[in-house]
Amino acid sequence: MILPFDIIILLFVVICAVAALTVKDLLSAVVILGAYSFFMCLMWTQMGAVDVAFTEASVSASVGTILLITAVFKTTRNSKD
Amino acid sequence: MKSLTIIIVLITGAVLFYGTVDMPDWGDPNSPASRHVSPRYITQTVAETETPNIVTSLLADYRGYDTLGETTVIFGAGMVCILILRSARKREE
Amino acid sequence: MLDFIMAKYNYWIYIILMMIGFYGMIGKNNLVKKIIGMNIFQTAIILFFISIACKKGGATLPIIEYSHGGEHPVVHAADYLNPLPHVLMLTAIVVMVATLGVAIAIVIRLYRDYKTLEEDEILRKIS
């Protein structure tokens, strides 16, 4: 485990999490959540859990984002908070 | 309302933070989680299942019953989606 | 003090992420934002489990080098990461997407009935 790399990724993870919850536009929030999933996947790869990282990249970052984007298309795009 | 939410979240975080003091250190090879059953899985997997990827052999063989339940959960999720959405679609058409 | 920080910072990161997700779940009014908060909460829990599986001192991935028909190599448990949390969390991620699908189905159904995604407006329309 490389410490500077680890700290940078953790920082990005926290920033993405906060941004996904604060952005008003729902489509942007969903796309930022996809980026969050990919950073999580990167972190697990460097923690040594390759299977979990592969699952996260294929399941949560791709299909989860597709489902959320479909839901945003089907409902509405703007939120109040 | 918003301040109440923040107070609840902060209290939960503080309790959890207090709980981490007694947790084992990061990356400790002798932590309780990695001493109990996992050494047996690691050393015996090739002899017993001929599968070099320990995660796969653990997922589908040693803990196969767990995975069966989990597949059933996915099956249930698909069924629930069909039940919620397809009836409404039929009514619309 | 530095030793203490170095030994425990993974737990703190997971607590911070969990607090963010928890705030999203109970503090936000929008239903899609609630789903996003639930997603962050789940990944925080998974991060906690995965960081438990780590071992210091040259432990590698839980895949044994081995070829078909060869002799069974001698394996030391300390050389490989703990695979048990990986397995549990692998199933948890797939269940996460299944719950996401069910939640989205419910949200779409609610939007069709009430024409809004805000929780307080839905409550006002119900009463």
Add this chain to the structure above:
Amino acid sequence: MIHNSTDVIIKTVARIFIPFIQLYALYVIMHGHYSPGGGFQGGVILGASLILLLITHGERVAMQRISENWITILFSLGVLIYAGIGTLCLFFGGNFLDYGVLAPLLHVSPAAARSLGILGVEIGVGIAVMSVMVSIFYNIARSGPYRNKGTTARRES
């Protein structure tokens, strides 16, 4: 969401890449023993390739490969394969999901029988996960009004 796309680039790239994505998904399922991967990941990638076909080539082209009823049948079939292999072990005198007792049926050693049992179980999981993902996406995308505001505005201008 589900319609025949008018964009030439996206359609052509999807047309060329979909067979390779599907073969990669099956590779991930079959080689879960030696490298990261397995039924969940491979099934999800296979489902994602079908979703890509749905959103680029429209419903008619995709549904003539696997129709909606077949998807519904397939996700029961995946769970049935898993539970069936487990029950087969009961008939040979072992415990539930104890693949080692299948060795006389497959003419291999018990350890290799366990390896083959893992492969069968992974195939069942892959089929179930693939069909569930496609089914959830299809049901969400077909429900409710679809307002194609962005593309119509662009076409009019």
Add this chain to the structure above:
Amino acid sequence: MEITLLVQATDECFSVIEKARRHAIDVLNTATLLTSETRSVEERKLQALLKGAVQARASSQQFLSTFLILMAFWCLLSGKFDIFHLSLGCICSLVIAYLSHDLLFANVRVGDARLIIQRFIAYMPWHLYQIAISNVHVAKLVLSPRMPIEPNVFRFKTKLESDMSWMALATSITLTPGTITIDIEDSGEFVVHALDKKLAADLNAGEMEDKIAHIFMESDHIYIQDALDMARVFGAMK
């Protein structure tokens, strides 16, 4: 009196013969009509059979070539060449070829594939050189203190025909720094965003388009190629 009777009899005879002739002609006409009808029906059946056979042959060819390509891809991925894994690869490739054999070869003439690949490989170094040149140009533009960029969107109509060549041209334009393909209209009109007048002029000169038309053997290049082939044949005959 007798003479008139004789004339009448001959007249009747002639009318009877005429009637019989007409009748025979009618019968013959209907007969030929019937035979021609049946023949045309049979011909149509035969044609349909032939067409079906051609289609079946084409689809089986597609199936086989898709299967071979996928099998090669499997060997590239897997790296294990024992019988068990190769049979697994065969089964997987068969399944995928059954599922999507009409996707990979939708608009491709099968006989030309080798030539297309050869020409595409020969095209790559030129494209890399082009990328390097425009890279230097864009770097010069951006790094100079006045920033003399003039971003503009322009349209041009291509002479290419198939979707593969459209895609190749669009991705080539996007890969070159400074220019991006925004959209392709249905009539084959490209909408391109360029950073500078010079880059846009380079694109409008059409060298890249000519090269891609040469790769996929389209528009006027195919005639030139035919003429060259025929010249060789004539030389051999002389």
